[in-house]
Amino acid sequence: MTKCLELRNVTYRYEGSRETVLQKVNAEFEHAKVYTIIGESGAGKSTLLSLLSGLDTCQEGDIYYNGTNLRSIDRDIYRSQRVGVIFQSYNLLLNSTALYNITLSMSISESKIKGRQAKKQAAYALLAKMGLDRETSHRKILELSGGEQQRVGIARALAHNPDVIIADEPTGNLDAETEQAVLAIFTRLAHEEGKCVIIVTHSESVTAIADEVLSIQEGQLSKLRRG
Amino acid sequence: MYVIEHALLNLGKNKGRNSLLAIIILAIITTTVVALAIYNTAQTVMEETRRALQCAVRVAPQRSSPGTGVAVTAGGGQQEAAVTLEQYLAFASSQHLDGADVKEGGRNADEVDAVYFLKRPELLAVFEAELRDKGLPDNYSVKTDESTFASVAGPVESLQKLSLTFLLIVLVLGAVIMVLLSFIVIRERKYEIGVLRAMGMKKEKIALGLWTETIIITCLCFVLGMGAGSILSQPVSDAILAGQAETSAPGSSSLADRLNEAQGVVPPTTKIDIAIDPVTALEIFAVSILLASIAGIIAVSRITKSEPIKILMERN
Ligand SMILES: Nc1ncnc2c1ncn2[C@@H]1O[C@H](COP(=O)(O)OP(=O)(O)OP(=O)(O)O)[C@@H](O)[C@H]1O
Ligand SMILES: [Mg+2]
Numbered sequence: 440m441t442k443c444l445e446l447r448n449v450t451y452r453y454e455g456s457r458e459t460v461l462q463k464v465n466a467e468f469e470h471a472k473v474y475t476i477i478g479e480s481g482a483g484k485s486t487l488l489s490l491l492s493g494l495d496t497c498q499e500g501d502i503y504y505n506g507t508n509l510r511s512i513d514r515d516i517y518r519s520q521r522v523g524v525i526f527q528s529y530n531l532l533l534n535s536t537a538l539y540n541i542t543l544s545m546s547i548s549e550s551k552i553k554g555r556q557a558k559k560q561a562a563y564a565l566l567a568k569m570g571l572d573r574e575t576s577h578r579k580i581l582e583l584s585g586g587e588q589q590r591v592g593i594a595r596a597l598a599h600n601p602d603v604i605i606a607d608e609p610t611g612n613l614d615a616e617t618e619q620a621v622l623a624i625f626t627r628l629a630h631e632e633g634k635c636v637i638i639v640t641h642s643e644s645v646t647a648i649a650d651e652v653l654s655i656q657e658g659q660l661s662k663l664r665r666g
Numbered sequence: 667m668y669v670i671e672h673a674l675l676n677l678g679k680n681k682g683r684n685s686l687l688a689i690i691i692l693a694i695i696t697t698t699v700v701a702l703a704i705y706n707t708a709q710t711v712m713e714e715t716r717r718a719l720q721c722a723v724r725v726a727p728q729r730s731s732p733g734t735g736v737a738v739t740a741g742g743g744q745q746e747a748a749v750t751l752e753q754y755l756a757f758a759s760s761q762h763l764d765g766a767d768v769k770e771g772g773r774n775a776d777e778v779d780a781v782y783f784l785k786r787p788e789l790l791a792v793f794e795a796e797l798r799d800k801g802l803p804d805n806y807s808v809k810t811d812e813s814t815f816a817s818v819a820g821p822v823e824s825l826q827k828l829s830l831t832f833l834l835i836v837l838v839l840g841a842v843i844m845v846l847l848s849f850i851v852i853r854e855r856k857y858e859i860g861v862l863r864a865m866g867m868k869k870e871k872i873a874l875g876l877w878t879e880t881i882i883i884t885c886l887c888f889v890l891g892m893g894a895g896s897i898l899s900q901p902v903s904d905a906i907l908a909g910q911a912e913t914s915a916p917g918s919s920s921l922a923d924r925l926n927e928a929q930g931v932v933p934p935t936t937k938i939d940i941a942i943d944p945v946t947a948l949e950i951f952a953v954s955i956l957l958a959s960i961a962g963i964i965a966v967s968r969i970t971k972s973e974p975i976k977i978l979m980e981r982n
Contacts, residue, residue, distance in 0.1 A: 516866065520866070526864075530860070535679075539675070547668070547865050547867045595865075
């Protein structure tokens with residue numbers, strides 16, 4: 440297995456706050472594996488994910504993607520092409536349709552899918568996989584339920600065929616059936632397409648599919664179980 | 667390019683915000699058009715009038731200056747130095763002239779009122795030399811009529827100053843309003859910017875998108891503002907001129923009257939017609955685009971300075 444993401448002595452503290460959220464964290468994430476990260480509320484799970492997805496930078500230590508320091512690469516390209524992030528609070532464009540959120544992501548990442556029509560078709564297919572029909576796809580995010588928004592968020596994260604999938608509580612608002620469908624997609628992406636999937640969760644059914652389970656406690660990341 | 671498409675889509679959403687923006691930009695452009703039109707027209711009138719009056723040369727005997735009481739007469743007696751009507755008429759044949767107006771009975775009954783129209787104001791010295799050659803005595807002056815110019819130019823000049831002050835106030839206020847407004851608009855759109863940044867959209871592209879939106883609104887407002895401005899310029903200028911004449915020149919009722927009075931010496935070309943020439947239009951366009959751009963760039967650069975996650979957190 441090849442190393443996808445690696446953390447070396449990562450220390451992070453929010454600006455203006457004294458508390459260190461992450462304290463000299465060391466960890467490795469490999470391709471073709473599903474990782475879940477658990478921990479109490481406020482333990483620093485979302486913080487870790489925002490560092491891994493290049494949305495923020497740590498004060499000390501380094502993060503490597505495929506052996507390259509994230510500090511030395513264009514993080515805009517990293518975010519738009521290499522990682523797909525599913526946010527705890529979705530972070531979708533609220534005034535735009537579900538469809539547009541997906542096609543915009545394709546455009547920003549300079550996706551291989553070219554042309555307006557081709558992008559639309561691919562987006563419909565992706566949304567359909569998440570159980571969203573065309574009528575729903577044409578509705579604004581504001582007019583969708585929490586679970587529907589979450590599924591649009593997942594579709595958007597997968598739209599540009601990223602190498603790394605980073606998900607913060609991706610199934611928190613989904614019913615058991617949809618949750619299983621989404622988890623099946625994640626495992627298939629990891630095991631068949633060699634993606635690195637990192638999921639933060641409180642849910643037992645999510646940790647059940649993980650190849651490795653990690654836990655965050657008092658600023659430290661530790662392995663709980665090996666798959 | 668998807669950035670432009672995104673900008674166009676955004677214009678369709680948020681109609682309320684965009685119309686507010688449009689109304690304010692429209693007001694700034696309209697007032698700028700009015701002020702600039704008045705300023706430029708006043709400038710043209712001044713130049714035309716000055717040129718016309720500088721071409722009009724009056725030849726007359728010098729009078730004793732009232733302060734000193736000493737008659738400014740050179741050489742022999744005053745009687746001997748008088749220029750006859752025939753001489754005045756002969757002066758008119760100079761090749762430097764476009765015409766002349768020589769009348770008997772000027773200020774005093776026995777005097778001749780002689781005004782010569784030079785082809786160009788610069789010819790004054792040459793013309794004077796020619797007249798002296800032809801026998802014009804030294805106690806006769808060859809001068810442009812400055813008092814007429816002052817009476818005509820005064821009100822136009824203050825109109826011009828007024829419009830310039832007005833223009834400056836509008837531009838400064840406009841700039842302040844635009845900057846404040848873009849801060850408010852950008853704050854409101856912080857979440858959206860954060861989402862786009864999180865999706866990996868480059869700062870420059872986000873700025874370009876927002877800029878495109880503002881520029882489209884500004885262009886629409888420019889067209890409307892030019893229309894409204896040109897309709898308003900004439901009545902506003904007329905009103906100002908009317909008020910101006912009353913306050914600045916007792917005895918003479920309006921600038922138009924004085925322009926007519928001056929027509930004895932000035933070829934009758936000047937009347938204040940407010941007009942917006944293409945250069946003015948272009949200036950206004952450039953100024954509005956500049957204002958919109960500066961305001962947008964300041965606001966966007968402030969927001970995109972922070973890490974995307976911070977932009978998002980501040981909103982969530
Ligand atoms: N913007 C911020 N400024 C200061 N402190 C913050 C900020 N965001 C989060 N924190 C603090 O950092 C710690 C870690 O937060 P984080 O969001 O990573 O927790 P989490 O493990 O994701 O929790 P949850 O399970 O509730 O989502 C918490 O103590 C939180 O209060
Ligand atoms: Mg969290």
